[in-house]
Amino acid sequence: xxxxxxxxxxxxxxxxxxxxxxxxxxxxxxxxxxxxxxxxxxxxxxxxxxxxxxxxxxxxxxxxxxxxxxxxxxxxxxxxxxxxxxxxxxxxxxxxxxxxxxxxxxxxxxxxxxxxxxxxxxxxxxxxxxxxxxxxxxxxxxxxxxxxxxxxxxxxxxxxxxxxxxxxxxxxxxxxxxxxxxxxxxxxxxxxxxxxxxxxxxxxxxxxxxxxxxxxxxxxxxxxxxxxxxxxxxxxxxxxxxxxxxxxxxxxxxxxxxxxxxxxxxxxxxxxxxxxxxxxxxxxxxxxxxxxxxxxxxxxxxxxxxxxxxxxxxxxxxxxxxxxxxxxxxxxxxxxxxxxxxxxxxxxxxxxxxxxxxxxxxxxxxxxxxxxxxxxxxxxxxxxxxxxxxxxxxxxxxxxxxxxxxxxxxxxxxxxxxxxxxxxxxxxxxxxxxxxxxxxxxxxxxxxxx
Amino acid sequence: xxxxxxxxxxxxxxxxxxxxxxxxxxxxxxxxxxxxxxxxxxxxxxxxxxxxxxxxxxxxxxxxxxxxxxxxxxxxxxxxxxxxxxxxxxxxxxxxxxxxxxxxxxxxxxxxxxxxxxxxxxxxxxxxxxxxxxxxxxxxxxxxxxxxxxxxxxxxxxxxxxxxxxxxxxxxxxxxxxxxxxxxxxxxxxxxxxxxxxxxxxxxxxxxxxxxxxxxxxxxx
Numbered sequence: 277x278x279x280x281x282x283x284x285x286x287x288x289x290x291x292x293x294x295x296x297x298x299x300x301x302x303x304x305x306x307x308x309x310x311x312x313x314x315x316x317x318x319x320x321x322x323x324x325x326x327x328x329x330x331x332x333x334x335x336x337x338x339x340x341x342x343x344x345x346x347x348x349x350x351x352x353x354x355x356x357x358x359x360x361x362x363x364x365x366x367x368x369x370x371x372x373x374x375x376x377x378x379x380x381x382x383x384x385x386x387x388x389x390x391x392x393x394x395x396x397x398x399x400x401x402x403x404x405x406x407x408x409x410x411x412x413x414x415x416x417x418x419x420x421x422x423x424x425x426x427x428x429x430x431x432x433x434x435x436x437x438x439x440x441x442x443x444x445x446x447x448x449x450x451x452x453x454x455x456x457x458x459x460x461x462x463x464x465x466x467x468x469x470x471x472x473x474x475x476x477x478x479x480x481x482x483x484x485x486x487x488x489x490x491x492x493x494x495x496x497x498x499x500x501x502x503x504x505x506x507x508x509x510x511x512x513x514x515x516x517x518x519x520x521x522x523x524x525x526x527x528x529x530x531x532x533x534x535x536x537x538x539x540x541x542x543x544x545x546x547x548x549x550x551x552x553x554x555x556x557x558x559x560x561x562x563x564x565x566x567x568x569x570x571x572x573x574x575x576x577x578x579x580x581x582x583x584x585x586x587x588x589x590x591x592x593x594x595x596x597x598x599x600x601x602x603x604x605x606x607x608x609x610x611x612x613x614x615x616x617x618x619x620x621x622x623x624x625x626x627x628x629x630x631x632x633x634x635x636x637x638x639x640x641x642x643x644x645x646x647x648x649x650x651x652x653x654x655x656x657x658x659x660x661x662x663x664x665x666x667x668x669x670x671x672x673x674x675x676x677x678x679x680x681x682x683x684x685x686x687x688x689x690x691x692x693x694x695x696x697x698x699x700x701x702x703x704x705x706x707x708x709x710x711x712x713x714x715x716x717x718x719x720x721x722x723x724x725x726x
Numbered sequence: 727x728x729x730x731x732x733x734x735x736x737x738x739x740x741x742x743x744x745x746x747x748x749x750x751x752x753x754x755x756x757x758x759x760x761x762x763x764x765x766x767x768x769x770x771x772x773x774x775x776x777x778x779x780x781x782x783x784x785x786x787x788x789x790x791x792x793x794x795x796x797x798x799x800x801x802x803x804x805x806x807x808x809x810x811x812x813x814x815x816x817x818x819x820x821x822x823x824x825x826x827x828x829x830x831x832x833x834x835x836x837x838x839x840x841x842x843x844x845x846x847x848x849x850x851x852x853x854x855x856x857x858x859x860x861x862x863x864x865x866x867x868x869x870x871x872x873x874x875x876x877x878x879x880x881x882x883x884x885x886x887x888x889x890x891x892x893x894x895x896x897x898x899x900x901x902x903x904x905x906x907x908x909x910x911x912x913x914x915x916x917x918x919x920x921x922x923x924x925x926x927x928x929x930x931x932x933x934x935x936x937x938x939x940x941x942x943x944x945x946x947x
Binding site for chain 1: 735737738740741742744745748806807827828829830831832
């Protein structure tokens with residue numbers, strides 16, 4: 277897990293460090309210029325001073341071996357080197373070092389020459405038949421500039437850890453509202469889905485709080501829907517249970533064998549109805565949106581054949597002509613078991629609301645990009661005004677004679693929705709009853725399967 | 727006694743009407759609010775059993791409409807809506823009693839009897855006349871401790887007469903109280919039952935009022 281505090285601190289400190297380095301470089305360049313000016317002035321002054329001296333003052337001529345100033349290769353020169361020559365003769369009149377170092381024929385004025393592999397700054401001037409040269413290694417200037425720059429910058433660099441500590445605590449303080457918000461959320465009960473209080477919230481946290489509020493609103497809506505569903509389901513269970521209770525009492529009251537047989541038949545039908553309702557409720561619960569959908573390659577045509585075969589007996593018993601027209605291959609991607617339930621519910625509905633001797637057809641057609649499943653019947657159909665509501669849970673068309681849970685079409689529409697398919701109910705032009713069409717998106721190529 | 731049952735669920739409707747017929751009531755069963763109002767307009771019912779969640783016309787609307795028409799029959803509301811506010815709304819709309827689903831058949835019968843009794847202005851559960859005693863709950867008829875065996879129709883006819891001992895009830899009125907819609911009725915059927923009741927209870931127990939109908943004989947034996 278990344279820490280905002282640590283990351284902020286690291287970024288700020290490296291930023292400050294880089295700034296210090298850049299400032300150091302700029303200071304060094306500036307100081308180096310100043311040092312140049314200063315030392316150049318010194319060189320020039322020294323060069324002009326020498327010709328005024330008496331020639332005798334320029335002894336010792338051939339070089340004086342001073343113990344203290346013994347020149348060694350590894351100890352670089354620090355001060356100025358002065359050499360005086362006659363303008364018309366070779367050989368120096370005077371040199372401040374044990375050996376003459378500066379060039380015999382220097383360029384008049386300023387020049388930079390290499391002496392023993394080191395760059396030197398040399399000023400030469402001719403006056404009164406004498407040529408005076410004053411020189412100095414450039415390294416001396418570099419060192420001086422570096423030293424001054426370091427003296428300016430080192431205290432600042434030393435302040436860096438102090439700045440780090442201050443930043444650490446400052447950021448911690450700045451992040452405290454985050455802690456408070458977390459605590460506020462932590463203290464809530466699972467049922468408390470109110471929006472977060474905004475008064476103490478910094479602007480930076482507002483997007484997060486907005487997103488959280490939105491999530492909680494969606495959660496509250498889902499919870500309310502769940503609660504309603506449970507209440508509706510309990511209410512719907514009252515009716516079959518009431519019937520069961522009455523039927524059981526009638527069975528107990530039955531006096532003759534015929535009455536008993538009839539009461540038993542009613543009781544059995546009541547039990548079947550209660551079981552059917554509970555089963556439909558479970559089916560609907562399994563189609564909950566949060567459950568992941570299996571991604572199988574399902575041939576709708578084959579599934580339609582199967583579903584029709586499963587209902588063939590029920591259709592035959594009521595002399596209903598049940599026909600299937602399905603293309604050889606109409607594959608969609610989805611959950612086989614759910615699609616089987618969808619088909620079974622549509623067929624069940626069609627058979628239930630079609631009078632004896634009627635017709636029910638199932639057809640599957642595959643077009644590029646989509647696949648349509650259609651169940652049509654010759655029943656009474658659904659009035660235009662009811663079409664919008666029949667997919668609601670527990671909704672039954674008022675006065676409808678056939679028994680039902682009021683969940684069949686709700687289950688169909690839920691399964692269709694989860695498959696990204698579109699359920700459309702309309703009047704059947706061919707058969708006069710209901711036409712239920714489910715349009716599935718289709719995989720582009722067989723390779724898209726899996 | 728003729729009862730209007732208004733219930734949209736087929737299984738519950740079948741079971742309730744069968745149970746009440748077994749207790750010698752004539753039961754008309756309708757499945758939506760409009761049909762209920764139609765039936766109330768066509769027949770003087772002694773009692774209505776009313777489900778609230780009805781297609782076409784809600785039960786409460788049916789109740790208000792019926793009371794608005796001045797119908798005073800006792801109404802027992804049967805419903806799965808059992809929250810207090812629902813019950814209050816039902817009673818305020820003119821219901822006499824309230825029975826939440828799932829209910830018990832015995833309790834339903836007892837409440838039906840109590841409502842009929844209260845409506846007739848009686849407190850005592852037993853109907854008595856000239857030493858004859860009819861118990862609506864057990865459907866037993868006794869005189870001097872001796873049980874008199876009656877068929878369901880005979881019992882229903884006797885109960886109708888005992889409910890209003892001094893009133894003259896026409897043949898049509900009695901027929902309406904004995905037979906629900908759709909039941910086969912012979913034209914002289916009431917005479918047949920009066921005849922058999924006289925045979926079992928004594929010839930002078932039921933008096934024929936020429937051109938008007940029947941009533942019970944005066945209280946003095």
